[in-house]
Amino acid sequence: MTNLNVGDPAPAINLPRDGGGMVDLSETKGMKVVVYFYPKDDTPGCTKEAIGFTEQAAAFAEAGAVVWGVSKDSVAKHEKFRAKYELGIPLLSDEDGTVCEDYGVWVEKNMYGKKYMGIERATYLIDGDGKIAQIWRKVKVPGHVDAVLESVRAL
Template sequence: MSKKIRKKSSKSDSSGTARAATVNRIKPARNVDMTASGKLKSRLTSPFSQAGELAEGSLAPPFKLPREDGTHVSLADFAGTKLVIFFYPRAGTPGCTREAMDFTRLAKEFAASGTTVMGVSSDSVKAQESFRNKHKLSTPLVSDEKHDMLEAYNAWGEKSMYGKTFTGVLRTTVLVDEAGRIARIWRRVKVEGHADEVLAAARRL
């Protein structure tokens, strides 16, 4: 009798251990969600956040931010038109000034192709206003001091300069088509000739 009881108890313990191990294997890690395919994905903590790298063909992340004239702009404002967004590190610096002036120089050509151009950086609204006035820039300059839009468009991250590593704006340009999808992404932009290249791409859409 005692042997049978011990055997049954052993079987029960083994089954319980197996079930616990199975539960531990399938329990999702903290702060993650399960997709329909059973894969884990990061839980979005912001309406701007994107799981992984922004890809061409995906919907452009929404935004609503202040611009240099004190008004606000959102992705919805450009529905049905093409939109070029150039993300630049800092207003007033040589490379950013050249890039903004090049897009201003081609403003009429972009308009003729049904494309609006706007610049985005983490500078304050006041800094953007000074930047516009000093260089007579015609493109809207958007202020994203909290980096929400910059992060959503993968234009905020680690960079290095003069041997130092820091976090900041990654010079990036995104072309959004009339349907609100990402048509083209330029990363690690070289300013020379860049605005002309973007115009050519917008004309082909």
């Protein structure tokens, strides 16, 4: 597991997104980027989080930030998820898990005594120089989007 800290250079991101095309972190120089990792499309917590970021998309843009959601779901699953809830943020597909590994969010989880590997809900704020400005691990969805937005505005 990668152990990233505030001030570290953000690992590369170059992933396919819903709607087609690729998203590349190296093309965001000078912009703030919010990358939130979530376990699975169309599950209760992930849906609430995606809707929350969508509702605040204009405020993030006003603060000079782009927001990307990342999971291991396929582009096709992302497109269904996006259409079902009218989501307004790009959803990136990390099917092979490389970016999840690079950001240290592919972790051992434990549910009902059963251990398995999965994505830890986490958010990274990357500054205009490509460095990690803030990290939220083991995110609880209520209030999270507002906390991230506050940090973006303060950056």
